[in-house]
Amino acid sequence: MRFFKRSHNQNSERGVALILAMFTILLVSYLATELAYETNVEYLVNSAAVNRVKAYYAARAGMELSLLRIKIYSQVNSQVAAQAKGLVKQELLDMIWKMPFSWPPMTPDGLNQVQKEMIEEKTKDSSMDGNYMATISDEGSKIDINSLWGPSKGVRDATREQLLRIFENKNRDDEKWARSHQDLSPGDLVDAIQDWVTPSNQSAKGGDKASKFSSLGEYFPPNRGFRTVDEIRLVPGMTEEAFELIRDQVTVFGMKGINPNNASKDVLMALDASITSKVADEIIKRREEANAGGPFKDPNDFWSFVSSQGVRIDSNKQKMIPILTDTVYNFRITSTGSYKNTTSEIVAVVFDVAKSASQSYTLLKTEVSSSIPGGGSSSGAGTSQPNSKNSNNSASKGPPRIVYWYER
Numbered sequence: 001m002r003f004f005k006r007s008h009n010q011n012s013e014r015g016v017a018l019i020l021a022m023f024t025i026l027l028v029s030y031l032a033t034e035l036a037y038e039t040n041v042e043y044l045v046n047s048a049a050v051n052r053v054k055a056y057y058a059a060r061a062g063m064e065l066s067l068l069r070i071k072i073y074s075q076v077n078s079q080v081a082a083q084a085k086g087l088v089k090q091e092l093l094d095m096i097w098k099m100p101f102s103w104p105p106m107t108p109d110g111l112n113q114v115q116k117e118m119i120e121e122k123t124k125d126s127s128m129d130g131n132y133m134a135t136i137s138d139e140g141s142k143i144d145i146n147s148l149w150g151p152s153k154g155v156r157d158a159t160r161e162q163l164l165r166i167f168e169n170k171n172r173d174d175e176k177w178a179r180s181h182q183d184l185s186p187g188d189l190v191d192a193i194q195d196w197v198t199p200s201n202q203s204a205k206g207g208d209k210a211s212k213f214s215s216l217g218e219y220f221p222p223n224r225g226f227r228t229v230d231e232i233r234l235v236p237g238m239t240e241e242a243f244e245l246i247r248d249q250v251t252v253f254g255m256k257g258i259n260p261n262n263a264s265k266d267v268l269m270a271l272d273a274s275i276t277s278k279v280a281d282e283i284i285k286r287r288e289e290a291n292a293g294g295p296f297k298d299p300n301d302f303w304s305f306v307s308s309q310g311v312r313i314d315s316n317k318q319k320m321i322p323i324l325t326d327t328v329y330n331f332r333i334t335s336t337g338s339y340k341n342t343t344s345e346i347v348a349v350v351f352d353v354a355k356s357a358s359q360s361y362t363l364l365k366t367e368v369s370s371s372i373p374g375g376g377s378s379s380g381a382g383t384s385q386p387n388s389k390n391s392n393n394s395a396s397k398g399p400p401r402i403v404y405w406y407e408r
Contacts, residue, residue, distance in 0.1 A: 048342065051339050051340050051341070051342035052342050052344065054129050054130045054337075054339035054342075055130055055337045055338050055339040055342045055343055055344040056337060056344040056407075057130070057337070058103070058128065058129075058130030058131060058132040058337030058338065058339060058344070059132055059335045059336060059337030059344045059345060059346045060335075060337070060346065061103070061128065061130075061132055061335075061337070062101070062102075062103070062132035062133065062134030062335035062336070062337060062346075063134065063333060063335040063346050063348060065101060065134060066097075066101070066134045066136055066333045066335060067333070067348075067350070067399060067400050067402075069096055069097050069101075069136065070097055070136065070331055070333075070350055070400050071399060071400055072096055073093065073094075073096040073097045074329065074400070076093060076096065077093055077327050080093060089294070090295055090327070091290070091294055091295055093327075094295075094328070097136045097328070097331065098136065100133065100134065100135045101133075101134050102131070102132065102133040102134070103126075103128055103131055103132050104119075104123040104126075104131065105119065105123070107119055129339060130337050130338060130339035131337070131338050131339070132335055132336060132337040132338070133335070133336050134333065134334070134335040134336075135333070135334050135335075136331050136332070136333050137262075137331065137332045137334075138259065138262035138328045138330070138331065138332075139251050139253050139254070139330040139331055139332040139349055139350075139351075140251075140253070140254055140255035140259065140324075140328060140329070140330035140356075141254075141255075141258060141259040141261075141262040141263040141264075141267065141328075142248075142249060142250055142251035142254055142263075142264075142267060143159060143162050143163065143249055143250045143251070143254065143258070143267060143270065144159065144250070144251055144252070144253075144254025144255070144256055145159075145163075145193065145197075145226055145229070145232065145250045145251065145252060145254075146197055146225035146226055146252055146254075147159040147254065147256055148160060148163075148190075148193060148194040148197050148198075149194065149197040149198045149199070149225070150256070150360070151360075151364050152256070152360070152363055152364045154319070154320045154322065154363075155256050155257070155322055155363060157320060158320050158321050158322060160190060160194065161270075162258075162267070162270040162271065163186075163190050163193070163246065163250075163270070164186050164187065164190055165269070165270040165271075165272075165273060166245065166246055166249055166266060166270050167184075167186035167189075167242075167245070168186065168273070169266070169269050169270070170245060173277070177241075181239075181241065181242075184239065184242060185237075188205075188237060189235070189237050189238065189242060191203070191204040191205055192212060192235045192236050192237050192238070193232065193235050193238075195209045195212060195213075195221060196213075196221060196222060196223075196224075196226065196235055197223075197224065197225050197226065198223065199223045199224075200223070201221075201223070209221055212236050213236060215236070216234060216236070225252065226252045227252065228252065228404070229247055229250060229251065229252060232246070232247070232250070248264070248266075249264065249266050249267050249270070253330050253349050253351045253403060253404070254330070255324055255330060255356060255359055256322060256356075256359060256360050256363055257322030257323060257324040257359070257363065258271060258321070258322065258323060258324065259323075259324045259325060259326075259328065260283060260287065260296050260302050260323060260325065261287050261295040261296055261325060262328060265277070265280045265281070265284060268280040268283055268284070271321055272311070272313055272317070272321070274311045274312065274313060275306065275311060279306065279309045279310075279311055282309050283302075283305070283306070283309075286305055293305070295325070296325050297325060298325050299318075299323040299324075299325065301325070302323055302325065303318055303323075322363055324359070326359075329352040329355050329356075330349070330350065330351050330352060330356065331349070331350045331400075332347070332348075332349050332350075333346075333347070333348045333349075333350065334346075334347050335347075344407070344408070345407070345408050346405070346406070346407050347404070347405075347406045347407075348402050348404060348405050348406070349402070349403055349404035350400040350401060350402055350403070351401055351402075351403040351404075352400075352401065353401060
């Protein structure tokens with residue numbers, strides 16, 4: 001009987017010990033799993049942070065290289081203008097900034113295997129971990145939305161007509177858009193945009209314009225120029241679809257004129273109702289192909305080509321459309337960096353204040369001169385082009401002036 005009782009106690013103790021051992025194993029397993037999970041999460045978070053940093057600095061590398069290219073272009077262009085104007089084709093100079101640049105470099109067609117291997121070897125030896133793609137575009141060739149107000153009436157009227165024509169062309173060419181936007185009045189919308197930038201409290205259609213902006217708060221209407229293109233979203237009556245339609249065609253860093261050598265097809269069609277899609281395609285073909293004539297040399301060259309396509313625009317109306325074929329000096333840079341599965345994008349706008357002010361002065365002076373009897377030019381559109389002898393062709397000192405910077 002005693003033996004049985006002792007054996008029963010031993011079995012009970014063994015059962016408790018087994019339960020404790022199992023609980024201990026479960027607890028240690030849980031702690032180990034949690035530790036591994038937390039460690040893995042911490043590793044992933046830190047890796048993502050490192051990837052973001054590398055992607056960002058890859059984008060910064062593309063941005064810095066693009067700024068250097070713009071500076072080189074400005075210096076080379078000013079030297080050519082001063083020493084060998086006409087001997088070097090402008091389209092060759094424009095390649096300095098127009099060509100997209102990426103890292104690793106894209107291997108051009110026609111290379112043999114040895115050359116490709118040399119490029120791959122040099123790429124591997126580089127300390128650059130990330131990749132980037134940097135593009136530069138002409139910002140000044142877009143429609144300057146702030147030109148709806150300014151000292152030049154010709155520029156104001158031309159800007160208003162160009163904005164209206166963007167909507168008119170869309171309604172004409174896109175039946176689905178026209179049906180879904182029957183209630184959208186382009187005239188009222190452009191009036192609201194103009195009311196934003198004009199300094200007076202008088203609305204474009206008469207009356208006090210403050211009531212139109214009352215929903216936006218006590219600081220509206222702003223009576224100032226737009227500071228960013230995205231601000232156009234705040235204009236009363238502006239829909240997201242209407243904004244998307246014009247956003248890539250307008251800018252707040254324009255040149256108070258349109259450069260047909262770089263303007264988009266939509267901007268070219270906005271110059272005049274008689275410039276159809278087919279004519280715009282011919283303009284682009286002419287400027288991009290040397291055999292077809294290459295870039296336009298001056299406004300007269302542009303209007304002559306337009307006339308050769310069967311388009312008839314009155315010479316007085318040509319004077320009201322400021323056409324610029326001078327060199328480009330307002331740029332938009334987009335640099336996208338990537339590392340593994342992470343990307344970073346930087347967008348910047350470079351603006352030459354001195355040359356932009358000089359251009360505005362030239363256009364205003366031409367307009368005033370044309371309004372004086374006997375003081376205008378008989379060549380029509382040629383008055384829109386600044387005199388190359390009086391143009392400021394010297395390169396600005398220091399790095400390019402950045403007026404807009406956006407990271408995402």
